[in-house]
Amino acid sequence: MVNRIIQSTKNKSSVNKEELQQETKKIMTIPYVQGVSEKIKRVCYKEGIHVVFRSGKTLRSILTHVKPKPDDNNLPGVIYKIPCLDCNRSYIGETGRTLQVRIGEHKRHCRNLDTSKSAVAQHSLEEGHRIDWSGSKVIDKETNWHKRRIKEAIHIRRIPNFNQDEGLAISPIWTSDITR
Numbered sequence: 001m002v003n004r005i006i007q008s009t010k011n012k013s014s015v016n017k018e019e020l021q022q023e024t025k026k027i028m029t030i031p032y033v034q035g036v037s038e039k040i041k042r043v044c045y046k047e048g049i050h051v052v053f054r055s056g057k058t059l060r061s062i063l064t065h066v067k068p069k070p071d072d073n074n075l076p077g078v079i080y081k082i083p084c085l086d087c088n089r090s091y092i093g094e095t096g097r098t099l100q101v102r103i104g105e106h107k108r109h110c111r112n113l114d115t116s117k118s119a120v121a122q123h124s125l126e127e128g129h130r131i132d133w134s135g136s137k138v139i140d141k142e143t144n145w146h147k148r149r150i151k152e153a154i155h156i157r158r159i160p161n162f163n164q165d166e167g168l169a170i171s172p173i174w175t176s177d178i179t180r
């Protein structure tokens with residue numbers, strides 16, 4: 001009897017899992033950190049991403065370690081940083097296109113004084129600061145839109161920035177591991 005109950009519970013949970021995966025379709029594997037990963041799972045679920053835990057590594061390993069290469073400017077799907085020449089803050093952004101194309105847009109918004117379309121233009125105009133275009137670089141790579149948004153949000157929290165918002169809402173608890 002007990003065995004039968006266990007068996008039926010097992011079947012039920014595996015069916016639910018499959019249903020969930022079919023429903024959400026997007027699956028992300030992240031390292032398991034007790035008390036933290038559950039929160040990520042909840043946040044990601046709201047974004048339509050099913051999170052699967054793997055053990056052994058830290059949250060830091062979500063981020064790709066990127067050594068800047070000349071080719072990165074022409075690589076689609078990146079998280080990038082645009083520094084300011086007059087303060088220690090930077091703009092962190094993500095694009096499914098290339099950095100070169102995206103920088104071109106930021107420059108255009110700056111020229112047109114279009115502060116509503118670019119936080120870079122806003123910072124430059126409101127603070128009177130000069131943007132370090134040549135210091136702009138790719139800081140992470142990710143072609144998957146959902147993952148890129150998550151990585152962007154993590155990077156925003158790691159670096160002093162002049163972003164208008166912090167990107168995807170994530171709990172500060174799970175960035176503490178990465179910002180250390």
Ligand SMILES: [Zn+2]
Nearest residue numbers: 084086087129
């Ligand atoms: Zn500045």
